[in-house]
Amino acid sequence: MTTAPTQNSFRTQPDERGHFGQFGGRYVAETLMPLVLELEAEYTRAKADPAFQAEFADLLEHYVGRPSPLYFAPRLTEELKGAQVWFKRDELNHTGAHKINNCVGQILLAIRMGKTRIIAETGAGQHGVATATVCARFGLPCVIFMGATDVARQAPNVFRMKLLGAEVRAVTAGAATLKDAMNEALRDWVANVHDTFYIIGTAAGPHPYPELVRDFQSVIGKEARAQMLSRVGRLPDLLVAAIGGGSNAIGLFHPFLDDPEVKMLGVEAAGHGLDKEHAASLAGGRPGVLHGNKTYLLQDADGQITEGHSISAGLDYPGIGPEHAWLRDVGRVDYTSVTDVEALDGFQLLCRTEGIIPALEPAHAIAAVKKIAPTMDKDQIILLNLCGRGDKDIFAVAEHLGVEL
Amino acid sequence: MTRLSTAFSRGPALVTFITGGDGPTAEILDALVAGGADVIELGMPFTDPMADGPAIQQANLRSLGAGTTTAGIFRIAAAFRALHPQVPLVLMGYANPMITRGPDWFAAECVKAGVDGVICVDIPPEEDPELGPALRGAGVALIRLATPTTDAARLPAVLDSSSGFLYYVSVAGITGLQQAAQASIEEAVARIKASATIPVAVGFGVRTPEQAAAIAKVADGVVVGSALVELVAQHGANAAAPVQELTRALADAVHAAR
Numbered sequence: 084m085t086t087a088p089t090q091n092s093f094r095t096q097p098d099e100r101g102h103f104g105q106f107g108g109r110y111v112a113e114t115l116m117p118l119v120l121e122l123e124a125e126y127t128r129a130k131a132d133p134a135f136q137a138e139f140a141d142l143l144e145h146y147v148g149r150p151s152p153l154y155f156a157p158r159l160t161e162e163l164k165g166a167q168v169w170f171k172r173d174e175l176n177h178t179g180a181h182k183i184n185n186c187v188g189q190i191l192l193a194i195r196m197g198k199t200r201i202i203a204e205t206g207a208g209q210h211g212v213a214t215a216t217v218c219a220r221f222g223l224p225c226v227i228f229m230g231a232t233d234v235a236r237q238a239p240n241v242f243r244m245k246l247l248g249a250e251v252r253a254v255t256a257g258a259a260t261l262k263d264a265m266n267e268a269l270r271d272w273v274a275n276v277h278d279t280f281y282i283i284g285t286a287a288g289p290h291p292y293p294e295l296v297r298d299f300q301s302v303i304g305k306e307a308r309a310q311m312l313s314r315v316g317r318l319p320d321l322l323v324a325a326i327g328g329g330s331n332a333i334g335l336f337h338p339f340l341d342d343p344e345v346k347m348l349g350v351e352a353a354g355h356g357l358d359k360e361h362a363a364s365l366a367g368g369r370p371g372v373l374h375g376n377k378t379y380l381l382q383d384a385d386g387q388i389t390e391g392h393s394i395s396a397g398l399d400y401p402g403i404g405p406e407h408a409w410l411r412d413v414g415r416v417d418y419t420s421v422t423d424v425e426a427l428d429g430f431q432l433l434c435r436t437e438g439i440i441p442a443l444e445p446a447h448a449i450a451a452v453k454k455i456a457p458t459m460d461k462d463q464i465i466l467l468n469l470c471g472r473g474d475k476d477i478f479a480v481a482e483h484l485g486v487e488l
Numbered sequence: 489m490t491r492l493s494t495a496f497s498r499g500p501a502l503v504t505f506i507t508g509g510d511g512p513t514a515e516i517l518d519a520l521v522a523g524g525a526d527v528i529e530l531g532m533p534f535t536d537p538m539a540d541g542p543a544i545q546q547a548n549l550r551s552l553g554a555g556t557t558t559a560g561i562f563r564i565a566a567a568f569r570a571l572h573p574q575v576p577l578v579l580m581g582y583a584n585p586m587i588t589r590g591p592d593w594f595a596a597e598c599v600k601a602g603v604d605g606v607i608c609v610d611i612p613p614e615e616d617p618e619l620g621p622a623l624r625g626a627g628v629a630l631i632r633l634a635t636p637t638t639d640a641a642r643l644p645a646v647l648d649s650s651s652g653f654l655y656y657v658s659v660a661g662i663t664g665l666q667q668a669a670q671a672s673i674e675e676a677v678a679r680i681k682a683s684a685t686i687p688v689a690v691g692f693g694v695r696t697p698e699q700a701a702a703i704a705k706v707a708d709g710v711v712v713g714s715a716l717v718e719l720v721a722q723h724g725a726n727a728a729a730p731v732q733e734l735t736r737a738l739a740d741a742v743h744a745a746r
Contacts, residue, residue: 100614108615110615113634113637114635114637116612116614269539270662373536386586387535
């Protein structure tokens with residue numbers, strides 16, 4: 084008798100050492116290593132603890148507002164003259180993006196581990212706001228590291244974090260964006276390991292972060308899968324999501340990975356264009372080690388990390404979560420990229436056709452759908468993760484459109 | 489005997505760190521040797537030095553801003569080896585520049601340039617296959633870090649994959665800022681030396697000859713970095729003389745424990 088070989092599943096990663104194929108791992112300073120191992124052990128216990136799972140589910144339902152709706156977009160579908168376009172509306176979550184799903188899970192872990200101080204990095208500010216929110220909810224002090232460039236271009240979110248009681252530390256090193264904020268958060272963590280929990284905002288960093296962030300965000304895909312089956316009686320033909328680090332995308336994709344009829348498309352930020360400044364680490368990078376994991380990175384021949392660029396502060400990172408790096412190499416998920424200009428166009432398209440102002444991050448996914456939907460049949464279904472709302476971006480968009488507010 | 493084991497066999501050793509390509513590196517290296525340093529750590533600059541405090545962060549950025557490349561670091565190392573055939577030279581830095589052309593390439597370059605050992609901040613024992621086998625196979629020491637968070641359960645794994653010496657990071661934190669209490673250093677060094685077969689050097693936050701002298705009483709080596717890097721920042725092209733002066737004071741303090 085033979086049993087089905089486990090390698091036929093795309094849902095069994097990472098291995099016990101935290102590797103997704105050659106990617107992932109635990110590339111951290113020795114000071115952090117014992118803590119990372121402790122986190123892994125605690126997360127393993129929490130996963131198997133019905134009380135932890137029940138508290139997580141309860142908070143998602145009553146605090147975050149889940150399940151988020153599954154929405155058919157009739158006017159966008161009509162305009163694109165191709166496949167039906169559906170949205171998973173995670174922009175309707177409390178705090179306006181998918182980030183809160185992960186923050187709820189991680190703060191419950193922090194409390195389980197007896198940690199009394201929270202730190203986080205943020206780019207667009209969505210993860211910073213979500214972290215500050217759960218810290219206020221549970222009464223824990225919180226420090227958010229944010230690149231000074233991002234502090235300037237995301238002023239409303241900086242104010243939100245402060246209202247929620249967080250201390251926002253502007254990081255001036257490097258290009259003063261998300262990568263530098265993450266460096267500074269790691270420096271703080273290494274100096275405060277005894278009492279501090281680092282809530283990483285995307286499915287990256289040292290093991291077990293890519294796994295646990297994916298698991299907490301997988302609520303998106305689990306709900307969407309059940310909603311699709313209940314509404315239309317079948318699974319979608321194509322999933323589309325924007326990718327910076329890739330947490331909303333992996334959260335949508337992961338529950339569908341073993342459904343061979345479901346294709347998947349991750350959309351990176353091509354910035355000014357792939358031949359110019361961009362943040363598309365799969366399209367323009369190669370494997371390397373940064374921030375605790377091995378993954379595709381934008382880097383020069385010497386392995387020095389180059390700065391990402393995107394109109395979207397949330398995609399402006401020179402790396403990508405290690406599971407995406409693996410899914411691309413094994414060919415399960417396709418990845419593409421769209422430019423700043425195309426994303427702005429997608430942003431306006433959604434405002435105009437559906438009365439939804441998206442964040443600039445999912446505007447990249449809209450732009451990709453605009454290209455691909457017309458090439459598909461009218462009875463096919465695209466499910467796009469609308470992972471954030473655009474309130475935070477209206478100032479940046481106005482500037483790019485030459486409008487003075 | 490290797491150059492590293494010889495250096496430590498003479499009694500407590502002064503280990504000095506500077507960032508390669510920051511300031512007149514060749515002159516500064518000569519000044520470290522002239523000042524009495526026993527082991528030289530040459531920092532390979534990296535865009536994202538996550539374990540370093542402001543002094544060494546800025547040194548990394550100055551060096552990269554001046555156009556330092558990996559090939560340039562190996563040229564500096566090879567020139568040093570030609571001038572100072574007996575002084576051990578260790579490269580210190582982060583994983584990505586070391587593995588980006590493959591660990592075998594890196595190990596071979598180390599051998600060609602006469603590099604005795606490598607300290608990689610972000611490759612813990614758990615990821616040893618990424619770099620360790622290639623270095624050890626080429627006869628280049630992989631020097632591991634132990635920290636105040638390295639408990640008794642982990643210490644054997646750290647020691648097993650370490651060669652040359654063990655670098656005890658005396659504070660849980662980044663380079664150059666806090667100083668550890670002497671009592672905690674003594675306790676930790678005694679604990680580590682009880683199971684270590686290689687020399688144990690202590691660093692992070694060591695700035696003055698007085699601190700160095702106290703640590704040299706219990707450890708096999710004392711590492712000083714940020715205080716020297718700050719002199720390079722302050723004096724730029726004229727850094728060699730003040731670097732030599734501080735090195736001499738530190739070396740006298742460390743060697744007095746012999």
